[in-house]
Amino acid sequence: MSWLLLCAALAADPSETASSTLLTLESRALKGVERTPVEDPPPIVLYNGTVMPASGPAIARGYVVVADGRIQAVGEGDAPQREGAVRIDLAGRFVTPGLIDTHSHLGVYPSPGGRAHGDGNEATAPATAGVWAEHSAFPQDPGFQRAIAGGITALQLLPGSANLVGGRGVVVQNVPTRGSRAMRFPGAPETIKLACGENPKRVYGEKGGPSTRMGNLYKLRQTLVAAEAYRRKWAEYDEKLAKSVAPADPPKKKKGDGKPPEPPTPPDRDLANETLVGVLEGRILPQIHCYRADDMLSMLQVADEFGFRVRSFHHALEAYKIRDILAEREVSVSTWADWWGFKLEAYDGIPHNAALVAEAGGRAIVHSDSSVGIQRLNQEAGKAWHTGLDAGIELPEDEALRWITLNPAWALGIDDQTGSIEVGKRADLVVWDAHPFSVYASAGLVFVDGALRYDKSRPEVWSDFEVGQGAGEGVP
Secondary structure, X not given: OOHHHHHHHHHHOHHHOOOHHHHHHHHHHOOOOOOOOOOOOXXXXXXXXXXXXXXXXXXXXXXEEEEOOEEEEEEEOOOOOOOOOXXXXXXXXXXXXXXXXXXXXXXXXXXXXXXXXXXXXXXXXXXXXXXXXXXXXXXXXXXXXXXXXOOEEEEEEOOOOXXXXXXXXXXXXXXXXXXXXXXXXXXXXXXEEEEOOHHHHHHHOOXXXXXXXXXXXXXXXXXXHHHHHHHHHHHHHHHHHHHHHOOOOOOOOOOOOOOOOOOOOOOOOOHHHHHHHHHHOOOEEEEEEEOOHHHHHHHHHHHHHHXXXXXXEEEOOOHHHHHHHHHHOOOEEEXXXXXXXXXXXXXXXXXXXXXXXXXXXXOEEEOXXXXXXXXXXXXXXXXXXXXXXXXXXXXXXHHHHHOOOXXXXXXXXXXXXXXXXXXXXXXXXXXXXXXXXOOOOOEEEEEEOOEEXXXXXXXXXXXXXXXXXXXXXXXX
């Protein structure tokens, strides 16, 4: 059965729809402390620079008008007047959307590195769907400020890849906060980290398994079968609960008094299965660590079997071998520009991977998976683009820009809010002092929701770990 037919069959079966009680429990778990409000920024008019919207070609003499945290106007030529606006002349400079990294471990493996707060892998069982990266994320990590200095305005924090099911990721805005919950990108869907191939079988080969690729798939399928049973159990509970509260046909009086049945006892909660039910129902977006083409095909087969869609394969160094399949199924590819060869499953990586995926009509993404690489994601995308051009893969400049803006926004389910410079979207913007794909470019100004969060000429210290070391001089 095709994936589309399978989804239609599931949607037609009332017993397979979302449990309203489970959704209520989920909403309660996501409540938390609100972000500390910032002073409302004034309207801003950026003008006389090259605007690179990512949704289309660059505008040579363009402008962007920002107010109330949103993009109000984008155009070419003379910028409109806006009462009370701060006007910034960008002659010789470039404006892009804020960069987005789909694969980061900032906060869960913070700096300075140390075992005491290295909290990215819950390597105690092959499947730990109940853990959340948010609960490990340390907002004092100096890496967040170094990332925004590289133009990163949003990123996905993920658990590590030791486990088949590593737990939930979290999509955050790159802003200073006192708690990780307050960093969450407003309205972003939940995500989950899965892994296949070498890592799980290496970690668990001497811990009771799985120790092979076939063991990986068996354990993952077994885990999802349990989640299906859990979903059915809650759906049945909701059905019985509805009948006990307002029965459609009041029971006929016999010896009793005609009262409705007693409310049923709810099933015991299982936090791991709650997460996996969200995956089965499409509310939680799967992000899968996978290198080899055959492993990716195996994971797609599992997705077909259980009726969910893979949102993005991460690392995916052999994506170019199945780029037609990934493009047809709308699975994005989050990869590096040129990392390869550091283990056997990474041996067939090539620097043309992103360009070949894009040429086939797929969604290519350049990610970092590194506290260092995240600081120069623009250069990584530039490398990947030029490698393709040198091999005769003719892709426009705006396509390469989408690899670090609009495509990652899609992979994280926030492309309706950010990732391109379009009217109505959040004003997540970067002003560069040179072409962003140049090795000489640096981010001069970075705006998140229209608020200036980084100014190269006046750096501030976000993290207590930096206070005293820079003596108030900011981050070097």
